[in-house]
Amino acid sequence: MANKMGQPGRALGLSTMASLFGGIFSAICLMIFAPQLAKVALTFSKAEYFALALFGISIITSVSSGSIIKGLMGGALGLFIGTIGIDGMTGKMRFTFDSTYLLGGISFIPILIGLFAFAQVLASIESCYNETYEKKSVHIKKVLPDFSDIKRVFVTLFRSSFIGTFIGCIPGTGGDISSFICYDQAKKWSKNKDNFGNGEPEGIVACEAGNNAVSGGAMIPMLTLGIPGDGATAILLGALMVQGIAPGPLLFTNQPVQVYTIFLGLLFANIVMGIFGFSLIKLFSKVINVPKEILIPIIFVMTFVGTYSYNHSMTDVYVMVFFGILGYFMNKTQFSMSAIILGIILGGTAEQNFSGSLIMSNGSFSIFFTRPISAVFIIISLLSLLSPLYSPLLKKIMKKKAA
Amino acid sequence: MRKKFVSVILCAAMAAIMTTGCVTKGNDVYPSEDIEVIVPKSAGGGTDISTRGLLTYMEKNMEGAKFNVTNNADGGGITGMAATANAEADGYTLGAVTVELDMFCFQGKSDLTYDEFDAIAMPIAAPAALIVQADAPYNSIDEFVAYCQENPEAIQVGNSGSGAIWDIATYLFEQEYGVSVTHVPYPNGTADIAAALTGGHIDATLADPSSFMTQIEAGSLKCLGVMASERTNLLPDVPTFMEEGHGLVVRAWAALVAPKGMPEEELQTLREAAKAALESEECKEYFQAQGIEPVAYIGDDAYQIMKEDYEMYRQVFETIDFSE
Structure with missing residues (x-):
């Protein structure tokens, strides 16, 4: 991120510190609040999931750094891609054109690799076509972040860790959603909104802390209810059961020693991650010294290998290439990739839970507004979605008052 | 010159990696x-x-x-x-x-x-098992059916997606007993049904009991019957629909x-x-x-x-x- 600003050491230092803080914060929350938070997560029904997904989609307006119209167009494209395949709610096939591959929907990972990695490789090839290689020398003197930096991002760290832990404990969410929401919140609260996307310290720590705080949060419903919050905890659940530990409401009374060992393990894992991270920053930042002629072909090959190994599907690779080329041109025309990704991740969740809520309420829309958590999230999403319309007005009024 | 040298090395390394996958077939006993x-x-x-x-x-x-x-x-x-x-x-x-x-x-x-x-x-x-909240007023398949008859469409039954196996089990249940319930799909799978049932958002489900065992053991859910030809070892005290005279087997x-x-x-x-x-x-x-x-x-x-x-x-x- 901050390598455009020429301060990779500062960026890596801050992000490692944020990961460490987010992880430890959520592990401590897990220890103190697990049973209480699990009860909150259980009160989430389809209406709340819909409202939360809607809230996630609404932040498109703030992740699309350039034109808001282009952001919304990207979001709509993402929502459309999310509808392809068998609709789980009705069992009907949509936009499948008799293709077996499309029945299961387009996988998310190939699109992600295409839009971000493949498109970036194309752009880099273009930019270094006529460039001659110059050895850049990056010397990082210190790896631990400055005290002034820590002071500056301290509030963001806490806010993101809290949001991340909370999102983690809601089943069906994950690190990617949390990162987006934390970044959006950090931007909303920041004084330097315009500098986001150019290595603003608060932007870096918000994503990292939010992403890593999910790990502790996701373990809350897994341990206390036996309901995994994401893919990683689902595997962990299986592993614990093989060891004779049965997660569920009885775990805390029946096997307290094992539970607290797991807590300490999570805490320890985060500390070790921090130690490794800080001590290897100097090594990682050497990546910048690798000449592009060598780095780009390696990344290029990796995009193919990574896509194929995800699901052993050659079709996934074609999808990746298609979205890579699409992404290249979208980059040129200043479309926001994040908006597309948000649309894909959250579109399906929003739609399924929207129609599911209506099934449960016999078709009455009141279900979204009579349930308090759902109502609050829907109001926040509307505020967030419409903020580009009213925030200039607000600013004017504030200025007048100040004057 | 140096650039060329590096690329030759890289190509050679890749070729070497790719050929390691090729092994000749032997002629011994299967396999x-x-x-x-x-x-x-x-x-x-x-x-x-x-x-x-x-x-x-x-x-x-x-x-x-x-x-x-x-x-x-x-x-x-x-x-x-x-x-x-x-x-x-x-x-x-x-x-x-x-x-x-x-x-x-x-x-x-x-x-x-x-x-x-x-x-x-x-x-x-895995058989379809009828699972409900532990504090629900019905304690057997017949009592549940009677409740469904008194409150048509009111009971919300979770499934793993419309037209998927647990939804079909619910349709077969309705057909066999002449009742009508609301089908609520959870397309991401049984873990979501377990969360919704434990949280009291739906009333029942017909699904693989293994995802619900922790809640059943903890006493927050109970199982009224299984759609199998024999009782399941997971829940040996729970009767099959067969025993009650209804030949429903969904597995x-x-x-x-x-x-x-x-x-x-x-x-x-x-x-x-x-x-x-x-x-x-x-x-x-x-x-x-x-x-x-x-x-x-x-x-x-x-x-x-x-x-x-x-x-x-x-x-x-x-x-x-x-x-x-």
Whole structure:
């Protein structure tokens, strides 16, 4: 991120510190609040999931750094891609054109690799076509972040860790959603909104802390209810059961020693991650010294290998290439990739839970507004979605008052 | 000059890596090389766990056998199952198939049917279980049915997606007892149904009981009946619908199969290894630790279940209209 600003050491230092803080914060929350938070997560029904997904989609307006119209167009494209395949709610096939591959929907990972990695490789090839290689020398003197930096991002760290832990404990969410929401919140609260996307310290720590705080949060419903919050905890659940530990409401009374060992393990894992991270920053930042002629072909090959190994599907690779080329041109025309990704991740969740809520309420829309958590999230999403319309007005009024 | 040198080295390294995958075929007794097994579901799910478990213990009972599992979950499993059916029947490509094989062909999703496979073994056949909240006013299937009759459409029953197996179980229940309930789909799977049922957002579900065992043991949910021919070891005190005089049998199975036409002798080798594996105590313990109740249908027994369910779903899709 901050390598455009020429301060990779500062960026890596801050992000490692944020990961460490987010992880430890959520592990401590897990220890103190697990049973209480699990009860909150259980009160989430389809209406709340819909409202939360809607809230996630609404932040498109703030992740699309350039034109808001282009952001919304990207979001709509993402929502459309999310509808392809068998609709789980009705069992009907949509936009499948008799293709077996499309029945299961387009996988998310190939699109992600295409839009971000493949498109970036194309752009880099273009930019270094006529460039001659110059050895850049990056010397990082210190790896631990400055005290002034820590002071500056301290509030963001806490806010993101809290949001991340909370999102983690809601089943069906994950690190990617949390990162987006934390970044959006950090931007909303920041004084330097315009500098986001150019290595603003608060932007870096918000994503990292939010992403890593999910790990502790996701373990809350897994341990206390036996309901995994994401893919990683689902595997962990299986592993614990093989060891004779049965997660569920009885775990805390029946096997307290094992539970607290797991807590300490999570805490320890985060500390070790921090130690490794800080001590290897100097090594990682050497990546910048690798000449592009060598780095780009390696990344290029990796995009193919990574896509194929995800699901052993050659079709996934074609999808990746298609979205890579699409992404290249979208980059040129200043479309926001994040908006597309948000649309894909959250579109399906929003739609399924929207129609599911209506099934449960016999078709009455009141279900979204009579349930308090759902109502609050829907109001926040509307505020967030419409903020580009009213925030200039607000600013004017504030200025007048100040004057 | 230096740049050229680097690229030559890189090319040579890549060529070396690529050729390591090529191994010549031997001519010894079966199996003389690695056996590829295509699992049509993603890694970590019930089908994947039970197939990998079965294969791990089969390796111990088959000298020189090594199974390599590849997951291909494209198209909800159709692609992976079709790949197994179309593979050469030489015993070096096997695959897992699931109960959906018997449903896809009636839903217009694929032409593939059970008779394109030879069955080796079926390690898992989870019944649909009627699960409700522990403090609900009904304590038996009959009381639940009576409640449904008094409150038509009021009971909300969770399933794993419209037209999917647990939804069909709910339709069969409605048809058998002449009641009507609201079907609430949770397309991401039974973990979401468990959360919704425990949180009190829905009233009941007809689904594989293994995802609900922690809540049942903790006393927040209870199971009223299972749609199986025999009681399940997971819940030995819970009656079957059969015992109550209603012949409802809905089971989510997964089976290890080979493409049709593989040499009989080699097929027998595989079946014997699977039988020995599934009868061993350590294999049973492995399955139970994963919350799966293992079954051991070998060869023709497994094939029979695949065929019976095919006939059942043919009737189901002829009589029930899922389009509303």
